[in-house]
Amino acid sequence: MADNKPTFHHLNSSQSQRILWLLEELGIEYELVLHSRNPENHPTKPFLSPPELVATGPYGKAPLLITGEKDGSRYLPESSAIATYLIKTFDTEDKFGLKHGDWIHDEVICSLISTGLGKSSSFTLFLDLGIIQPGEGPLAGRVLGKTAWAVLDDLDRELKGGPKGGYFMGGHPGRCDILAEFQTSMATQRNWVDLKADYPALYEWQQRVFARPAWRRALEKGNGYDLTIFPTIPERRTNEI
Numbered sequence: 307m308a309d310n311k312p313t314f315h316h317l318n319s320s321q322s323q324r325i326l327w328l329l330e331e332l333g334i335e336y337e338l339v340l341h342s343r344n345p346e347n348h349p350t351k352p353f354l355s356p357p358e359l360v361a362t363g364p365y366g367k368a369p370l371l372i373t374g375e376k377d378g379s380r381y382l383p384e385s386s387a388i389a390t391y392l393i394k395t396f397d398t399e400d401k402f403g404l405k406h407g408d409w410i411h412d413e414v415i416c417s418l419i420s421t422g423l424g425k426s427s428s429f430t431l432f433l434d435l436g437i438i439q440p441g442e443g444p445l446a447g448r449v450l451g452k453t454a455w456a457v458l459d460d461l462d463r464e465l466k467g468g469p470k471g472g473y474f475m476g477g478h479p480g481r482c483d484i485l486a487e488f489q490t491s492m493a494t495q496r497n498w499v500d501l502k503a504d505y506p507a508l509y510e511w512q513q514r515v516f517a518r519p520a521w522r523r524a525l526e527k528g529n530g531y532d533l534t535i536f537p538t539i540p541e542r543r544t545n546e547i
């Protein structure tokens with residue numbers, strides 16, 4: 307481990323919080339570099355990466371992992387790639403099930419998260435921030451209301467019918483559980499959906515995640531996780547269907 311200790315670049319109130327959680331779940335040693343978003347009144351790049359994070363390399367976003375020397379001190383962007391690397395490299399007991407568990411199930415859930423959930427949360431965020439407005443026509447409403455969140459029905463059903471134990475992968479979180487945290491937190495923190503009323507299995511799952519010691523440690527080690535800091539323009543998302 308000594309020669310393979312990764313360095314993790316974290317940005318406050320961002321999706322890198324889930325990777326910090328993963329690092330804590332793995333219980334490995336790592337260097338942590340905390341970055342803070344530009345202030346809201348920044349003249350050109352409000353809320354975006356500060357210069358120190360931009361200066362790390364071509365992506366300049368978080369999460370960002372620099373692998374240990376043994377793995378070539380590689381510059382690794384992208385949440386999914388980082389999660390896969392960390393689990394494949396450091397989960398020697400296969401707690402995440404990526405080697406001998408039902409990795410196909412993990413892959414299905416990861417795909418739902420990166421496609422359906424990613425799309426729903428991106429559209430809703432853009433509406434919420436006033437970047438886009440609902441359009442006209444019979445299909446315009448597909449980015450609004452419950453229609454937009456059909457993927458949450460899929461995730462809720464997968465939790466009810468999937469492996470027993472409380473997580474998508476069973477009794478221990480898998481890679482997909484780690485990745486599912488961000489957009490579901492965004493949806494609840496920004497009050498986009500009522501998880502408890504409409505997606506009860508997903509709500510229970512979220513409570514379970516937040517009660518994990520590793521999640522709590524990740525929150526303590528980070529520099530804030532408030533996804534409501536980005537200003538809302540709620541009147542832009544009125545025509546719910």
Ligand SMILES: N[C@@H](CCC(=O)N[C@@H](CS)C(=O)NCC(=O)O)C(=O)O
Pocket residue numbers: 317319320321322353354355366367368369383384385386
């Ligand atoms: N596709 C990347 C997205 C990374 C990303 O956009 N991170 C945001 C935080 S949620 C960021 O660093 N934003 C600052 C910026 O874009 O300058 C991933 O999955 O990790």
